[in-house]
Amino acid sequence: GTTIIIQGKKRFKIDEITTEDPYFKANITVLEDEIITDDNDFSAMVGSIKELAGQIIQISPNLPSEASIILKNIENPSFLIHFVSSNLNSSILEKQRLLEINNIKARAEVLMNLLQTELQYAELKNKVTNKTRAELDKQQKDYFLQQQMKAIKEELGGDNVAEVKEMLKKAETKKWTPAAKEMFSKGAEKLERMHPSTPDYSIVYNHRDLMLDLPWADYTKDLYDLKKSKKVLDNDHYGMHKIKERILEYLAVLKLKGDMKSPILCFVGPPGIGKTSLGKSIANAINRKYVRVSLGGLHDESEIRGHRKTYIGAMPGRILQSIRKVKSSNPVMILDEIDKVGNDFRGDPSSALLEVLDPEQNNNFYDNYLELEYDLSKVLFIATANNLQNIQPALRDRLEIIDLSGYAVEEKIEIAKRHLLPKQKEAHGLADVNFKISDAVLEKVISDFTRESGVRELDRQLASIMRNLAKAYATKGKLKPTISLGDIEKILGRSRYNNEMYKTANMAGVAVGLAWTYVGGDILFIETTTSDDGKGELKLTGNLGNVMKESATTAMTYLQANAKKYGIDPETFTKKNVHIHIPEGAVPKDGPSAGITLMTALASSFTGRRVKPYLAMTGEITLRGQVLPVGGIKEKVLAAKRAGLKEIIMCVQNQKDVQEINQNFIKGLKISYVKTMQQVMDMALA
Incomplete structure (x- = not known):
């Protein structure tokens, strides 16, 4: 083909088209541009047109840089306007409108406006182009660096991309709080940038792995069938009616209300009666998972709250470890031996348990390792203990105490x-x-x-x-x-325990008492003897505690004050020394419940009257001779029954405690209730 370049020389007006075929011919009138001199405004316009056109050439990549040189060399204003107009990136209509303006000054003004518009458009286009190019360059750079990093990791043998992807996939199914979700995302991003061989990698990885393993909002569905639950409890454990009723009450409320804060139960009783195994039965009865946390000998608070994850070998606390293990946020959790928790320079675990065992606070339990709040309000905590006195008072206040007695x-x-x-x-x-x-x-x-x-x-x-x-x-x-x-x-082999000794201890100055220990009830011998040529001194042996020593002093004072009533010469107390001994001296003994037994043994020793051999007694004594109630009655009564004793003397106010014992278990055992020491003397001394 042929390329024809046509260059316009002058503006003209078509007067008449004379020929159309084979090409156009017309009569025209040449339009001469006026020559303007000494017009500062027009000169300024021409200068602005040159400047604007030069800026457009500089920022437009499709315009040759030589155009700016040509532009500077044009001196004729009319030619400048025609040159710029012809190269303007405008529509044909805009260019035609410019061409038709006869006044060169007006044409220059319109051109200047078009150039300003063109310059703004070119700047915007250039800005967008540069931004796009920068983003593309960054993407290419990132891709290149990632490929390099991947190659380096493959050479070093530490590609962690697969395991991070696996973590992210697992995270999609988790029902997380916004805070947990944000923390996991940040950790996952950090893992992608870290090499597996770095020390911090394992810290971040283990923490995110814990977050994935915790059940969060995963709960097992409770079984509300009370009859079935009762059957499970009865099959697994004989007796324990009070606890079974409490669990069934909890289930009944849960069934009616649909939701309630779990109670914090504490089973208190001697060893070997099934406190821990009962927790497992409760879990089976209500269709929950079971987990046991042993607290015996625990001294470090971090065992409950967890360690700061920056420490070497840091781990979450035992509470979260247990929940992680059972994969449920509402298990039955047995806090075994809660009374054996100690404290030292590493902290007080009992104080850490306060938050765990408070229904008002444990919905936001904070573990130092997890560094997030975790909801424990649906967990059914059951604590077990042998001795309630060893539990911190503030912790004891949060527990619903259920006493378990020994078995008959x-x-x-x-x-x-x-x-x-x-x-x-x-x-x-x-x-x-x-x-x-x-x-x-x-x-x-x-x-x-x-x-x-x-x-x-x-x-x-x-x-x-x-x-x-x-x-x-x-x-x-x-x-x-x-x-x-x-x-x-x-x-x-031969019998290890001789029960006949309790029946044959038929000597003056010897009485049988009943004691409560952490392992159940037991029999307590109290021996008294007097020695002539004394000075009225009282000697106590048998590893006695302060309370029991005070009971002996009280009994001695009461006996001295009422010597004539019991046929004792008051002068005797100043002439004889009294020795009270309780056998099994290696075993510490304390408490007020041996008061009437001490008094009876002293009276028997001074009067020479024997105590009935089949008789045991328990109760506290006052200086006025009143008999006060004591605790541990069921254990003491069952101990007397085991020992083959036939009669027990105790305070009348303890009658209600005896009524709670199954009467079939104490059949053949006579229980006498007293208010005063005089009644005890009348019943006990032969």
């Missing part, structure tokens, strides 16, 4: 038949062997070979019996159909 002999026999014997048979390979152990045999094992409130020692004795039977069965291939009392004596 009848209860132990039933527990042995239902739970212990089947378990030991299975453990010793005798589950399919037919033989019977009668109630009389079990009663002998309980009374002659165990002395406890729970059933742990009974379980061990039954295990000894099963081992002996397993040996006999493995040797002979058969067993006797019934295990007799004689067989028990051959297997276990």
